[in-house]
Amino acid sequence: MPKTRDTPQRRAIAAVLERAEGPLSVHDILQRAQREVPRLGIATVYRVLAELRRARAVVSVEVAGHPVCYEATRRAHHHHFHCRRCRTLYDVGGCVAELASLLPRGFQLEDHEIVLRGLCARCAPLSPAAPSGG
């Protein structure tokens, strides 16, 4: 484990992830962190994210039809809801218990991820059709 230096770039990126109200794309992270460090480059964002992920401080969230997103681990265990109409990715709290029972004999469950899909409270009252090609 090499020592990591404390730099403005790293602090800005970490702060953005702490403040985030939900998963952020790499582009989001870059733009928000650039408010603090204007010359921040995309390569640094990727490098810091890879490091934070290695340190288990962030996890990536990959949902079909969405750019890869990142989220700080310190936030309580939760899952995601993807609205098929407005495409927003929501955090949802809580979890389900009997996941381990799905596994065949011999498999060890260490972690899991649940993505729910449908219409969010804002979109459900409107037409049930997607806005564009899907």
Place this chain on the structure above:
Amino acid sequence: MPKTRDTPQRRAIAAVLERAEGPLSVHDILQRAQREVPRLGIATVYRVLAELRRARAVVSVEVAGHPVCYEATRRAHHHHFHCRRCRTLYDVGGCVAELASLLPRGFQLEDHEIVLRGLCARCAPLSPAAPSGG
């Protein structure tokens, strides 16, 4: 909905997906389908996949740390297990019931996806460490 023609390429790709024992990457699909249609190009694979997805005949499976994979819809409802050691993506049958209870008021649940992570039966008896960076 425009009419779709019956071509060897499309038949080969569909057959590969039908035969698959689990999710396949675009590269996997290309290689397997080329056994039947050697001159098949990657662009055709992408085009056919996009079409099949539009027709709800296949779904994409996106798991962090894995290339995007595709899977025929006709297979019974199931979820996935990703072994952190050998990186294999397994299908697991069954499902859990109380997912809808996770949602805030007003959200409509239409679909869901569960990814379990850990060690598969083959890797669990071995060291609990990952083979390489991860």
Place this chain on the structure above:
DNA sequence: GTTGCTGCAAAAAGTTTGCAGGACG
């Protein structure tokens, strides 16, 4: 002062698109 970190730009990987010719119906 040493060494790791950063920004830039180029490279690599993954996906989409334009086009001319061929195959399906």
Place this chain on the structure above:
DNA sequence: CGTCCTGCAAACTTTTTGCAGCAAC
């Protein structure tokens, strides 16, 4: 025989890497 589909190659998007200079410690 018209039209859609295909393969090829180029364009695009996303992510990684090389390098010289700067900053952290």
